[in-house]
Amino acid sequence: MKRRERIKFNLKDFLWGWLFLLPTVVGLLILNIIPIFQTIYQSFFKTGAFGKGNIFVGLQNYKKLFSDASIWQALFNTFKYAIIEVPFSIAIALLFAVLLNKKIRGRTVYRTIYFLPMVAAPAAIAMVWRWLYNSEFGLLNHLRNLIGLKSVDWISNPSFAFVSIAIVGIWSVVGYNMVLFLAGLQEIPHDYYEAAEIDGANAFRQFFAITLPCLSPTMFFVTVTRVIGALQVFDVIYMMMDKVNPALYKTQSLVYLFYKYSFVESNKGYGSAIVVLLLAVIMAITAVQVYLQKKWSDA
Amino acid sequence: MKMKKFAAALMGLSMAVSLTACGGSASSSSESSSETSKAETTQGSSTAATGDTLTVAIWDTNQEPGLTKIINEFTQKTGIKAQIQVTPWDQYWTMLEAGASGGSLPDVFWMHSNEINKYAKYEMLLDLTDRIKSSDKVEMDKFPEDIVNIYNYNGKQYAVPKDIDTIALWYNKKMFDEAGLKYPDESWTWDDFKNACAKLTKPDGSQYGYALSPSNNQDGWYNMVYAMGGEIISEDKKASGFDKEGTIKAIEFIGDIAKKYMPKYETLTDTGATVLFESGKVAMITQGSWMLAELCNNDYVKANADVAVLPKDATTGRRVSIYNGLGWAAAANTKNPDAAWQLIEYLGSKEAQQKQSDLGIVISAYEGTTENWVKAYPSFNLKAYLDMMKDLQIRPYSKSTVVWENMLSEKLVKVWTGESDAKTVCADITKEMNALLAEEE
Numbered sequence A: 001m002k003r004r005e006r007i008k009f010n011l012k013d014f015l016w017g018w019l020f021l022l023p024t025v026v027g028l029l030i031l032n033i034i035p036i037f038q039t040i041y042q043s044f045f046k047t048g049a050f051g052k053g054n055i056f057v058g059l060q061n062y063k064k065l066f067s068d069a070s071i072w073q074a075l076f077n078t079f080k081y082a083i084i085e086v087p088f089s090i091a092i093a094l095l096f097a098v099l100l101n102k103k104i105r106g107r108t109v110y111r112t113i114y115f116l117p118m119v120a121a122p123a124a125i126a127m128v129w130r131w132l133y134n135s136e137f138g139l140l141n142h143l144r145n146l147i148g149l150k151s152v153d154w155i156s157n158p159s160f161a162f163v164s165i166a167i168v169g170i171w172s173v174v175g176y177n178m179v180l181f182l183a184g185l186q187e188i189p190h191d192y193y194e195a196a197e198i199d200g201a202n203a204f205r206q207f208f209a210i211t212l213p214c215l216s217p218t219m220f221f222v223t224v225t226r227v228i229g230a231l232q233v234f235d236v237i238y239m240m241m242d243k244v245n246p247a248l249y250k251t252q253s254l255v256y257l258f259y260k261y262s263f264v265e266s267n268k269g270y271g272s273a274i275v276v277l278l279l280a281v282i283m284a285i286t287a288v289q290v291y292l293q294k295k296w297s298d299a
Numbered sequence B: 001m002k003m004k005k006f007a008a009a010l011m012g013l014s015m016a017v018s019l020t021a022c023g024g025s026a027s028s029s030s031e032s033s034s035e036t037s038k039a040e041t042t043q044g045s046s047t048a049a050t051g052d053t054l055t056v057a058i059w060d061t062n063q064e065p066g067l068t069k070i071i072n073e074f075t076q077k078t079g080i081k082a083q084i085q086v087t088p089w090d091q092y093w094t095m096l097e098a099g100a101s102g103g104s105l106p107d108v109f110w111m112h113s114n115e116i117n118k119y120a121k122y123e124m125l126l127d128l129t130d131r132i133k134s135s136d137k138v139e140m141d142k143f144p145e146d147i148v149n150i151y152n153y154n155g156k157q158y159a160v161p162k163d164i165d166t167i168a169l170w171y172n173k174k175m176f177d178e179a180g181l182k183y184p185d186e187s188w189t190w191d192d193f194k195n196a197c198a199k200l201t202k203p204d205g206s207q208y209g210y211a212l213s214p215s216n217n218q219d220g221w222y223n224m225v226y227a228m229g230g231e232i233i234s235e236d237k238k239a240s241g242f243d244k245e246g247t248i249k250a251i252e253f254i255g256d257i258a259k260k261y262m263p264k265y266e267t268l269t270d271t272g273a274t275v276l277f278e279s280g281k282v283a284m285i286t287q288g289s290w291m292l293a294e295l296c297n298n299d300y301v302k303a304n305a306d307v308a309v310l311p312k313d314a315t316t317g318r319r320v321s322i323y324n325g326l327g328w329a330a331a332a333n334t335k336n337p338d339a340a341w342q343l344i345e346y347l348g349s350k351e352a353q354q355k356q357s358d359l360g361i362v363i364s365a366y367e368g369t370t371e372n373w374v375k376a377y378p379s380f381n382l383k384a385y386l387d388m389m390k391d392l393q394i395r396p397y398s399k400s401t402v403v404w405e406n407m408l409s410e411k412l413v414k415v416w417t418g419e420s421d422a423k424t425v426c427a428d429i430t431k432e433m434n435a436l437l438a439e440e441e
Helices: A002-042 A060-067 A069-101 A107-119 A122-133 A139-146 A161-187 A190-198 A203-214 A216-231 A235-240 A254-264 A268-298 B002-032 B061-078 B089-102 B116-121 B129-133 B145-150 B173-178 B190-200 B217-227 B245-261 B265-271 B273-278 B289-296 B299-304 B337-347 B350-358 B383-390 B401-417 B422-438
Strands: B054-058 B082-086 B108-111 B167-172 B208-210 B282-288 B305-308 B321-323 B327-330 B392-394
Touching: A002 A268, A060 A069, A060 A268, A069 A107, A069 A161, A069 A216, A069 A254, A069 A268, A107 A161, A122 A139, A122 A161, A122 A235, A161 A203, A161 A216, A161 A235, A190 A203, A203 A216, A216 A268, A235 A254, A254 A268, A254 B401, B054 B061, B054 B089, B054 B337, B061 B082, B061 B289, B061 B337, B061 B350, B108 B337, B145 B392, B167 B173, B167 B217, B167 B289, B167 B321, B167 B383, B173 B190, B173 B299, B190 B208, B190 B245, B190 B282, B208 B245, B217 B245, B217 B282, B217 B321, B217 B401, B245 B401, B245 B422, B265 B273, B265 B401, B273 B282, B273 B289, B273 B299, B282 B289, B289 B299, B299 B305, B305 B383, B321 B383, B327 B337, B337 B350, B383 B392, B401 B422
Parallel strands: B054 B082, B054 B108, B208 B282, B321 B392
Antiparallel strands: B108 B327, B167 B282, B167 B305
């Protein structure tokens, strides 16, 4: 008798659980899962305008993709961007988080200030940075000229335009990472630090022996989401670089090319193939990260 | 605990903001568009049409006040209400394509030679052929044949011409005076132009002769290509013209100017030719008649600059201006085809076309309605734009213009930066463009 009640109770729990999940699941299905399969399906077609007159072409889009040098350059560009953005945005955010976790005067004000870039619209941020970087009238070059340095083409020199773009990316995301780290820091029991202090460990030792290891779940989450975010970089490049910018070829990301083919040249089939490639790359990288995390936490 | 609440609040806030950010990115990306796109100013288009009001979609804010006047007169005459919605050039075509796919196109809207093909092919536009035939107000033979043909697909007319545009040379009088040069006039050849560029370029980099980006095609290097006897695309639109001697000559000519007398290429893409001209960094630019509102209202330009005809080519003797014209089209599935047609009919009538010129909005397409247009900004020699109409070349187009135009712009960067020579790049373009044109069917 008692046992049956428990099963019933669990079933009820189960149903309620799913009921609460329903909005998210439906949203995911309609907005993410179904479109993913539609995109994969579409990548086998030569698409006509307005979703009409699609012709099945098999793997032709993928053949073109693999022989298209600009695609591989864009993939390389995307990695270049991620390799700068991810470590720096995490390191700087961690530094700020640790500093702002201390009891200093007006720390809520600082926290808000660092978080502000996240609140502003990315397009607006890109426009402001575009003017800061402008080679003729930009503030950065103006300051360089004041101290006798020559002007620099921040966003049109192929050899470092991607760094300029990455700086904007880091600047916009540091505050968000910082808040995640701050939340993680709250979880670390204070006793550890007290014990360490009694044992005579200095601040650096405490950071590396307590803070960093205890923060590793947050660190893992931030790294995975940041890598995915960085590989999808688009808006800053689209907003800041002109179509005929000489540095564009060495800066444009995969998503940028996807946008160009899908929405400017209305070749949605090829655009879909590009985005499927990106999906595969991101899934592979994330799988490796999850595997490494498991290994690390088991050890 | 307090910290968690704070973090949660911030994250909630940021999510709310990032949602709205999507809207933000759409409206301000017009800034990044190249200068070839006709005037691009952000303007909300929130007023949805209700009931019997026709929606009219355009992309140029500069023309909105004038066109509103004309449309108001139409409403007074017929009682049909219409509401203009402005969407900047860069988003206009995305908006229109989404509208066409979802079956919610505006009732009446602007069409362009770059895009007409796919809209006509998939029957998104109202077939106007019979209505034009039975109309006593719209006479297609009063419009330039080239423009009429752009909007004719398999013998069906899908739009009525609205305007035409030509290109002229803007020069900085003060800089010409300083250099002791005579102002450009009818006698100028492109070689005179190049010599003047040399004299107007200061070695310290504070002033250059000319500025032109590879994406300034219609208002820039296309004109030189045709003047020097070349072509962009063959008459039957099946072959690239980049293997023609004249085309290569023109590209070499510009490449040489770019190397010696233009601001560094990186500067050009950062700042754009018109802004450089308006800030006194370059002495000359070539610009289309659609940019008048921008240039003629700029204080620096008002004080220092004027307009002249484009130079001619010494060998061919031709002074060519590329020209193009928009068309008024209606949606095939509009709820109110008769009202939409009445509006287009009115906009294509001599009366409305005359008004369009008189108000200084644009050069009207209707024959004999343009003489008052030059009076819109009396302090400039706008007659130059009308003089350019003596030798016109329609803006090159085919079924997939955007695709090969983007390719051209990207490849030509190498000529501007001096990374590669004109001959090599032209050969490369010919190959790729022919392949793209072969794919068009």
